[in-house]
Amino acid sequence: MQQENKVALPVRVQLIDNWHDYWPGVLKLIERLGKRSCLQLDEDGWLSARQNLLVAFAGGKPVGFFCFRVEPQANSNGKPSMVAVVETCEVDPEASLDKQSVARELRQAAMNRALELRCQKFLGATCVES
Numbered sequence: 268m269q270q271e272n273k274v275a276l277p278v279r280v281q282l283i284d285n286w287h288d289y290w291p292g293v294l295k296l297i298e299r300l301g302k303r304s305c306l307q308l309d310e311d312g313w314l315s316a317r318q319n320l321l322v323a324f325a326g327g328k329p330v331g332f333f334c335f336r337v338e339p340q341a342n343s344n345g346k347p348s349m350v351a352v353v354e355t356c357e358v359d360p361e362a363s364l365d366k367q368s369v370a371r372e373l374r375q376a377a378m379n380r381a382l383e384l385r386c387q388k389f390l391g392a393t394c395v396e397s
Contacts (some may be wrong), residue, residue, distance in 0.1 A: 269270055269275040271321040271323055271380075275327070277369070278323050278324065278325050278330070278364070278369055278372050279323070279324050280321050280322065280324075280372055280373060280376040281321070281322055281324065282319060282320070282321055282334070282353065282376075282380060283312070283320055283322050284312050284314045284320075285308075285312055285313050285317065286312075289322070289324070289329065289333075292328070292329055293320070293322050293329045293332065294331045294333065296330075296359060297332060297357075300357045300359065301330075302334075302355045302365075303355055305334055305355040306318065306334065306354075307336070307353040311331065313318075313358055315336070317336045317337050317338065318334060318335070318336050318354065318370075319335055319336070319351075319377070319380055319381075319384075320332060320333075320339065321333045321334075321376045321377050321380060322336045322371060323358075323369050323372055323373050325362065325369075328362075330358065330359045330362040330364055330369060331356075331357060331358035331359055331362070331366075331370065331373055332355075332356070332357060333353075333355075333367045333373040333374065333376070333377045333388070334353075334354040334355050335350070335351045335352055335353045335354055335377055335380075335381065335389075335391065336352050336354055337350070337351055337381070337384055338350060338352060339385060340388070347382060348388075349379070349386045349387060350384040350386055350387060350388040350389075350390055351380075351381035351384070351389045351390065351391075352390045352391055353389075353390065353391025354391075356370065356373060356374065357375075358370050358373075362388070366396050
């Protein structure tokens with residue numbers, strides 16, 4: 268049985284949108300993994316202001332992404348609060364990386380971003396390897 272070689276490249280996670288220089292490459296990755304429908308893009312290709320797209324890069328190449336939306340929700344007292352709802356989280360199966368580590372980095376960055384936006388809850392699934 269052959270063991271898969273997993274490269275330990277440093278991964279950096281960035282918040283990006285359609286204005287980012289890496290947007291075309293990120294969009295190609297999202298489309299290749301069959302997740303384009305998770306993005307709320309308008310007719311002009313602009314990402315919704317309610318969505319946050321965090322992308323993991325290794326060696327300048329996108330290797331995974333985490334997308335969540337922010338929305339108001341009534342808390343137990345009936346008062347509104349903000350929640351982060353996970354749309355999708357994927358790690359490129361073709362990347363020669365430790366996919367669980369990339370998924371952890373993405374989830375942590377997403378949770379930090381949700382806290383920056385004063386979200387009270389983080390709802391949804393965890394990252395999966397495509």
